[in-house]
Amino acid sequence: MLVSWNWLSRYVDLSMDRTELETRLSLSGLNHEETDSWKDNPALVEGDYCIDLEVTSNRGDCLGHIGVAREIAVLFDLDLKVPDPKLSTSATDVNSLLKVDNRFAEACPRYTARVIQGVKVGPSPDWLVEALRSVFWRRNKDQKVELPQSVNNIVDATNYVMMECGQPLHAFDYAKLAGQQIVVRPGQPKETITAIDHREYELDESTCVIADANHACAVAGVMGGADSEVTESTTDLVIEAAIFTPLFVRRSARALKLHSPSSYRFERRVDPVGLDWASRRVCELIVDIAGGSVAEGLIDTAPDVQPNPPVVLRLSQIERILGIKVSADETTRILNALGCETKIKIGSDEGSFVPPTWRHDLSREADLIEEVARVHGYEKIPEDSPIPVAPSSKRPFDVAAEKIRHTLTASGYSEAMTPSVVRKVLDDALSVWTERPALVTQTAMLKGAKTIRRSLLPSLLEARANNWASASIEANLFEMAHVYLPDQAAEGLPEEHYSVGIVSGENFFVVKGAVETLCQSMGIGQSFGVKPKPIKGFVEGQVVELTLGDDCLGYLGVVDPKTLKQWKLPGNVVVCELSMSTLMDHAQLVPQQQSVSMYPSVERDLNFVMKESVRWNDLESIVRSAVGDQLKAVTYRETYRDAERDGNDKKRILMTVQLQRDDATLSGDEADALVQAVIGKCKSELGAELLG
Amino acid sequence: MLRSQTSTVQIRVMENKQPPIRVISLGRVYRPDAPDATHFPMFHQMEGLYVDTNVTMANLKTVLRIFATNYLGGDVEIRFRPSFFPFTEPSVEVDFYWDGKWIEFGGAGMVDPNVFRAVGYDPEKVSGFAFGLGVERLCMRRHDIKDIRDLYSGDMRFLSQF
Structure with a gap:
């Protein structure tokens, strides 16, 4: 997630040192990857910095500047200034202009629409172009910075509000919606859509589409259609602010290979209450820069959003998991600043808090403990608690x-x-x-x-x-x-x-x-x-x-x-x-001692001639079986071949046998008898002849 | 078979034993990463799990600090940074400082109460920590190896140095 320093400063006072801020963000959960300076990056205006933060998949709320600003406000104990959009609406009732029919609540739990009439589509003001440029630039393969193209004041305004609060928005050309209606429904077999990238995509029943009376106008949460896109000639707009379920958005984005900033945010879940703020905010902005008037009222398919259930938090539990005490005041300050409302004030141990609607990841005590821990700071947890360990041995x-x-x-x-x-x-x-x-x-x-x-x-x-x-x-x-x-x-x-x-x-x-x-x-x-x-x-x-x-x-x-x-x-x-x-x-991995004979040993060299096909390991095992215990070693010496003297297909093998008794000195006669046994067995079993 | 982590070992141990539990599991793991100087689709992981009646994050930090000091050296800076993993809460990533940059060498955290419930432990009675460290990254830091791919090259000019 790229955030602009200038942009952030609209919501929170950034008088701290920038590198200190980056480190604090890293150490509280938004890992700092790198920062681009206006001095090196042409996408940034003078004095601006673009900070790249890694947002984990549970923190969709930090995919907008306000979310990041809130984190900063909590870390530095500052006030968060969130704009309060004011709409002056016309006498026309939005319901007289547009109908919305949600037939796919599984994929779209809430769909809201507003209508703005009489806008003048044109280029965006400089401040808007600069803001979008500061976060939508890309570095190409040659490390050169590519600047994003400003589309027009309407589309730019929707992108601005998305990057402000994390809620993706879409503007349709009202005149191009057949039947002046919006139908949220599954795609139909063989149905196609030409998206705003002017390529054709095939839809199916697992895709959620936003359609008019006749055909698909957008792939929900992924990309708009070319037919209903806002152009120079557009005068009336439908502003969509909706919730699309992560699974459906991910499936469509993957199937169509269309991953967009919008699909990325829906996949990480948006604020079910905040979407109305986003809708009002973008309408205010559009009227401001493109004129027009907002029709009275809001079309909303699911106006009743249930607040998150309260979560009980015990101070004793914080200590049990973290190994340190955190005071009731500090705990309450952190949670309140993050948007958790105190339901029951922490007494001697226990309190309860209602997590804000933008935090889908806070539903259990363990989740609140983590919030307290990461803001309080992991560096405050001491490293002086060794654990009891048992000695072990290698397998x-x-x-x-x-x-x-x-x-x-x-x-x-x-x-x-x-x-x-x-x-x-x-x-x-x-x-x-x-x-x-x-x-x-x-x-x-x-x-x-x-x-x-x-x-x-x-x-x-x-x-x-x-x-x-x-x-x-x-x-x-x-x-x-x-x-x-x-x-x-x-x-x-x-x-x-x-x-x-x-x-x-x-x-x-x-x-x-x-x-x-x-x-x-x-x-x-x-x-x-x-x-x-x-x-x-x-x-x-x-x-x-x-x-x-x-x-x-x-x-x-x-x-x-x-x-x-x-x-x-x-x-x-x-x-x-x-x-x-x-x-x-x-294997015998732990060697066991073999007794060593105290009596002298006798060595004899034996030179056999035998067929070429006899293998050493057969020869060795026959020699061993001929003698038994008194054979201490049999050692291969060399092979020699002489076809003229021994005939074809014959070889000579020279070996040494070592003979020894464990209980007495082996006499010459005994040794001779053992050697004879070897010679006899080699002849009878292998046809090997001893050479003189 | 080509598993992405060795955590299954931990679950099997917890299903068959009551706390206290101390496990280290080591193994080869596979991830769909494009190979570059610090990534390879095959690497090794060392996981640890400790479950007992009074295990805290202070224990976790102590164990990882002792390990880092002994393996990498006392002068190596490490830090604990919040992160997100499905099986731990709170979760942290552990970085060491190298060549002007913080390099992640593992993830860790306090075992999520849901994991305990799933194996039949009472999260009100026991607590625990788990960590998973990247063996290659640690080895690279220790031996000043700049490219992880060298480890799998079989190149004698590389191998003969160790």
């Missing part, structure tokens, strides 16, 4: 996340955080957990991004690609976040899983090693299983499912260069995505 999830973070950063990965909603083409690139199509949002979160991701890997690949494109950095990244796996039933909620995603430029085995280290750091005793599994987007034969027991731990593989093409990513890229819940299920 297992947070402990696990910390361990993962620690291990992966120590392995040279950087933690990234990428948006959960991505472009479809990105999400389609790699999906390890599911082949069901991803869920989409109705509105894009970022440009073109509507797909709720099923995997972290595409986002991480994109981050790696961006690093490469912007600074030729080969980014090794990881992220911990939710992925969203669509339910089998189309309408079902997706499963939300925490995943750990890794993208790396190192080779497959290095990344696999990092995952092994990760599992060890989480106290996962067993080593994970590896199963080949073809997945779209990976190099064939170079992607595996990782398992812990019967659970799927995740997927690890080399990304197909064709997949990488969409990011123009060069080189070899290995990715891995792990399920946090599987990691958690198998």
Whole structure:
């Protein structure tokens, strides 16, 4: 809401410092955004300032200068001077000139009309043009100030009064209203209206329209129609001051994409009593600047406005909520100045107040307490009241996340955080957990991004690609976040899983090693299983499912260069995505001591030749099962291939086994027997031959 | 799923427990904001709720002041400014001062009596406060990060600084 310093000074004495005023307004609920000075802004006359205040949606009463002036008057304990419009009316009865028929009270609880005859439409006086210019200017994209166009003295007067008190008003050309009547009704199917912006809009039954005997003349509370607009040739006017319900106005403004200062105010509710003041005020102003005479009387569809019910306020309750005492005098002064009438004076504790009709947000004791608090000042509430708090400890999830973070950063990965909603083409690139199509949002979160991701890997690949494109950095990244796996039933909620995603430029085995280290750091005793599994987007034969027991731990593989093409990513890229819940299920987050044998251990190197298809984890588990407890470690050393000596499709694997007893020294013979058991089992199970 | 705030956590706790209640809920939230230097459609929120027999706004201010002093530093100016939220009354926004401007980093207030009634508490017997702080804004202030979008870029030149 833009307010002009000069304009405000018509209602309240502004002798205080301007920046002090701005701060006080911020600290009492009208947050100060910025101020334009006449020195820099051509929309302002010499000495004027335009102050931008943020008005929250509950404070429609502050969408006019008088409302803001009232706040200032309350804050600085000053008098508020509200003009008292005086109308001298003609002998003609308004009811003989116009009929109003309200057939849509749900959308329009009160409609009032006055008629002014014999006006002379023309340019507005300078003071009016200047006033409107001071609050209707706009800053365009190049930061240049665009000045509003003055329409004519009639339309300008309605806009002036709207910016004065917050009540939107509309002037119709009386001669153009067919049948000299106004009908408030729902729009009809296929009905259209040409608005004053000279564009055509289609109406429907949910729109409230202001019509004459034949057709729609205005979209209620949103915009007037071109047919009945005030022009140079207009002599007689109908002045509309009405209440339109927020829901209907918002719906129409949204459907027609026509958001106006008027719809903005109706959506935040207007003063049901104040609208008559606004009607009289604009008539007085029009007669003043355009001549004419106001017909006697007012057409009013709902003249009986119920006052707000009184609200009980207890001083003890103020203290209970705010933690400070506020005196009965100060409380009463604040509430009275805000327009709340004292119904029952505050006695030892309790009083009651009738909130003003322009304050729709005051109906309960809590609302009045807030009024007292914000005007009295939150800075007066002390900050010396600590609360009793109980000590707490980290959840297992947070402990696990910390361990993962620690291990992966120590392995040279950087933690990234990428948006959960991505472009479809990105999400389609790699999906390890599911082949069901991803869920989409109705509105894009970022440009073109509507797909709720099923995997972290595409986002991480994109981050790696961006690093490469912007600074030729080969980014090794990881992220911990939710992925969203669509339910089998189309309408079902997706499963939300925490995943750990890794993208790396190192080779497959290095990344696999990092995952092994990760599992060890989480106290996962067993080593994970590896199963080949073809997945779209990976190099064939170079992607595996990782398992812990019967659970799927995740997927690890080399990304197909064709997949990488969409990011123009060069080189070899290995990715891995792990399920946090599987990691958690198998983790031992608080390490437990394992006893250490006090007897010496024996190490033996074993060199086997075997088929190319034998996997290390099968070999390892067979070695372990052959020995049992006395095997303390089995360590991979290297792989060697020699087709001439061993034949095609064969490889040699060198490993070291460490043997030890917990209860005595292991003798050479015992060690030999254990090694023989290993050799025997490797031969019988895997066809592996020991080399001499 | 793509929630706009984490307040549902508070309601669930209140529905299942009697006061006193102290809850902190943290999470990723989503808003239809156009991205710029201080806005991003995805960010993180830290909400707190305290309900007991004698909770006042002085407690709320104390807790937020202690937090700001410890996280941002004792020399950081903060202020409480009235605002409007449907679930608190009175409501405030909390700003810190940075680079010549007040930057909002959270909303807070005394729990609205209607919220208590809705979960079966008697607002005459208990009172409480709630707050929701923007984790990114705080992190930006602490580390002098000028553009919120850097946090989600995955750019190594940014990440490697932390």
